[in-house]
Amino acid sequence: MKQKIILLFFFFLLTTSIFSQNTYVFLGSYNRDKTAETIQVYQLDTLTGKLTKFTSVKNIVNPSYLTVSPNGKYVYACTDTKTPNAGSVSSFEFNTTARTLTFLNSQRSGGENPVYVSVHKNGKWLANANYTEGSVSVYPILENGRIDSIAQNFHYTDGSVNKERQTKSHVHSAVFSPQGNYLFLPDLGADKIRSYAFDENQKKPLIETQNPFTKTDLEAGPRHFTFHPNQKWGYCTEEMAGQISVYNYENGVLNKVQRIATHPDKIKEGFESSDIHISPDGKFLYATNRGKENNIAIFSIDENGLLKNIGYQSTRGKHPRIFAIDESGKFLVASNVQTNNIVVFKRDSKTGLLKKVGKQIKMQNVSCVQIKQI
Known part of the structure; x- marks a missing residue:
């Protein structure tokens, strides 16, 4: 009996170790140096949080935002970001056996300064948000992972009340609904969360609805958006206001039920709310603050989807974009643009709090x- 227990213990360690080496961290950057490794891939050890270099790509300009296909075989990037009169989306094949990330092709982004790409859950469509010109583009994805030509491209011209930052539309993200039948577009410049119905079987999948947008508070500057795992609630970071708006969600419609600050009350200015994610168990929400704070705001989520702030964690760097x-929900990995560092935090599943682990790694901008388990 004792021998069986020992064997089972070693089998557990072996399988856990193997499992831990199948999680990959993909890093993008603002970098115009074509000799630099502007996209890097690391393995995440899900026992210790250690990051180990796996592969990288050169000759790619400003791959500022990345996403990974549902099957983990392809990586898509906003490229030529912040490049005047330019902008593209690019595809790469990720091969874990050969340890390679290979460039496949690029397409024009359909607007200047692409900042966000997302892949439909069926792996056959790519959506891209363009910030400077305020537009969205959708593309079919071919069977070999390449991006086909633009299927649809919509531009917006309306702005909002802030004369410095909202003279026109600035679409900051493109997020598919959990079921994949809607696409949501937080527009920082217009104080709107735009939306379309999405029919994956049509050549032109974006379909206008009777409610083409949800209006946010004035000077909110909606930026990033995420859905709760139960598919009933949506959460939007507001970059300019430093707030998170909470919405009940049903059949493409958002109804706001709460608005809560991402920063302490004593912070009155100099904040820029950025990214937002929910733990896989649906119990905690995390949002980054840049500017004076450079931290992660941590919230618990109650049974009605409402948020309660429970703390803050420094990202150990500046400008966590x-x-x-x-x-697995065990680790959170943060990137700091201005200090060129990536930091791994262990997440306490009971309290939601974060603790730095391992050694940080460096990457220019x-x-x-x-993160993708493959």
């Missing part, structure tokens, strides 16, 4: 982090 939580 994007972060990600691994699929790191702007994005995505």
Whole structure:
């Protein structure tokens, strides 16, 4: 009996170790140096939080935002970001056996300064948000992972009340609904969350609805958006106001039920709310604050979807633009653009609080982090 227990214990350690090496961290950056490794991939050890370099890509300009296909075989990036009169989306094949990330192709972004790409859950469609020109583009994805030509492209011209930052539309993200039948577009410049119905079987999948947008508070500056795992609630960070708006969600319609600050009351200015994610168990929400704070605001989620602030965690750097939580929910990885560092935090599943683990790694102008178990 004792021998069986010992064997089972070693089998557990072996399988856990193997499992822990199948989680990958993908890093994008603002970097115009074509000799630099502007996209880097690391393995995340889900026992210790250690990051180990796996592969990288050169000759890519400003791959500022990344996303990974549902099957983990392809990576898509906003490229030529913050490049005047330019902008593209690019595809790469990720091969874990050969340890390679290989460029496949690029397409024009359909607007200047692409800042966010997302893949439909069926892996056959790509949506891209363009910030400077305020537009959205959708593309079919071919069977070999390449991006086909633009299927639809919509531009917006309306702005809002802030004369410095909202003279026109600035679409900051493109997020599919949990079922994949709607696409939501937080528009910082117009104080709107735009939306379309999405029919994956049509050549032009974006379909206008009777309610083409949800109006946010004035000077909110909606930026990033996420859905709760139960698919009933949506959460939007408001960059300019430093708030999170909470919405009840049903059949493409958002109804606001709460608005809560991402920063302490004593902070009155100099904040820029950024990214937002929910733990896989649906119990906690995390949002990054840039500017004076450079931290992660931590919230518990109650049975009605409402938020309660329970603390803050420094990101150990400046300007945390994007972060990600691994699929096991054990670790959160944050990227700090201005200090060129990536930091891993262990997440307490009971309290939701974070604790730095392992050694931070360096990457010039790191702007994005995505995590995928493959």
